[in-house]
Amino acid sequence: AQSVTQLGSHVSVSEGALVLLRCNYSSSVPPYLFWYVQYPNQGLQLLLKYTTGATLVKGINGFEAEFKKSETSFHLTKPSAHMSDAAEYFCAVSEGTNAGKSTFGDGTTLTVKP
Amino acid sequence: DGGITQSPKYLFRKEGQNVTLSCEQNLNHDAMYWYRQDPGQGLRLIYYSQIVNDFQKGDIAEGYSVSREKKESFPLTVTSAQKNPTAFYLCASSALLSGQETQYFGPGTRLLVL
Numbered sequence: 001a002q003s004v005t006q007l008g009s010h011v012s013v014s015e016g017a018l019v020l021l022r023c024n025y026s027s028s029v030p031p032y033l034f035w036y037v038q039y040p041n042q043g044l045q046l047l048l049k050y051t052t053g054a055t056l057v058k059g060i061n062g063f064e065a066e067f068k069k070s071e072t073s074f075h076l077t078k079p080s081a082h083m084s085d086a087a088e089y090f091c092a093v094s095e096g097t098n099a100g101k102s103t104f105g106d107g108t109t110l111t112v113k114p
Numbered sequence: 115d116g117g118i119t120q121s122p123k124y125l126f127r128k129e130g131q132n133v134t135l136s137c138e139q140n141l142n143h144d145a146m147y148w149y150r151q152d153p154g155q156g157l158r159l160i161y162y163s164q165i166v167n168d169f170q171k172g173d174i175a176e177g178y179s180v181s182r183e184k185k186e187s188f189p190l191t192v193t194s195a196q197k198n199p200t201a202f203y204l205c206a207s208s209a210l211l212s213g214q215e216t217q218y219f220g221p222g223t224r225l226l227v228l
Contacts, residue, residue, distance in 0.1 A: 009154065032214060043118075043204050043219030044157075051214045090156055100147045100208055100217060104156030 002027045002093045006105035014113050019063075019078040021108045023091035026072065033074040034092040034102060035065055044090060050074065061085070086112045117141065118220035120205050125225045127192070127199065135190045135223045137205030145215070146188040150174060151202040151222075160203075163188055192225065200227050 007022040025031055032051050036044040048059025055067040065076045074091060088109050092102040118139045127133045139146065145164045149157040159172030163182040177196025182188055188207075192199045205220040 004156070036219075041123075041202075041222065041224070043120075043206075043221050044217075045219070046216060049214065049216070092156075100145055100159070100162050100206070100215065102217075104158075106154060106156050 002031065002095050002103045004091050004093050004103055004105035006089075006091050006108050008108055009106065010109045010111065012111040012113060013081045015083055016080050019076070019081045019085065019110065021076040021089050021091075021110065023065075023074045023076065023105060024072055025074060025091070025093040027093055027095055029095050032094040032096070032102075033065075033067060034094070035059065035063070035074075035076050036090045036092065037061075038088045038090065038107075040087075047076070047089075081110075081112045083112050083114065086110055118205060118207055118218055120203075120220040120223050122223060123221070125223055127225060127227050129227060130194045132191055132193050133225065135192065135203055135205075135225070137188045137190065137220060138186055139188075139205075139207045139218075139220075140186060141207055141209065141218065142185070143207035143209050143218070144185070145208045146182070147206040147208070147217070148172075148178070148180065148188070148190045149204045149206065151204060157204060160190065199225055201225060 003026045005024045034049045035047040050067045058064045091105040094102040121136045147162040148160040161180040163169035179191045203223045206217045208215045208217045
């Protein structure tokens with residue numbers, strides 16, 4: 001069985017500050033991990049994914065995430081927040097190559113203050 | 115432009131009515147999915163189809179039905195048996211990239227029961 005916990009349903013940062021969105025997972029096999037972004041009334045867009053190999057994954061829009069097996073974490077970071085980063089972010093875990101069988105977290109809403 | 119289209123963007127349903135949500139993709143993807151999203155929650159899988167004329171129930175299939183007569187189309191019917199249909203519905207398709215499936219999402223349909 002697989003599960004995802006996103007710590008903090010709302011995160012607020014100032015423009016230019018570090019963004020840190022937390023995600024912890026549970027999986028009975030080596031996981032595949034994803035971060036998606038969703039803007040209001042739109043579908044999800046893939047930010048980045050971890051499958052195998054390098055544990056630091058770089059994605060679009062300057063985001064990156066690090067897979068830490070010992071901590072069962074896959075936190076999303078961005079060094080400097082931009083106003084356009086305000087959105088909802090979802091972490092997801094899959095126990096196989098089928099992304100459609102992913103389990104999604106409840107989401108974290110990121111607010112960026114000017 | 116390739117992509118996934120969902121229509122309508124907003125849909126109102128009277129209690130006891132069946133309604134059908136459209137999902138079309140021109141990405142030539144074999145697999146397609148339907149998810150339901152409720153406020154403050156992640157996505158939950160309703161149905162998925164990995165090939166034409168074949169589909170499987172997801173985690174919350176009760177009160178829903180689908181068909182997959184064409185590769186490009188995967189309509190979802192919300193039946194009167196679905197007691198709490200008000201939600202945001204997302205369709206997705208997926209492709210195999212570098213050994214890992216990557217999902218692409220449509221813009222969603224918001225269903226409201228009157």
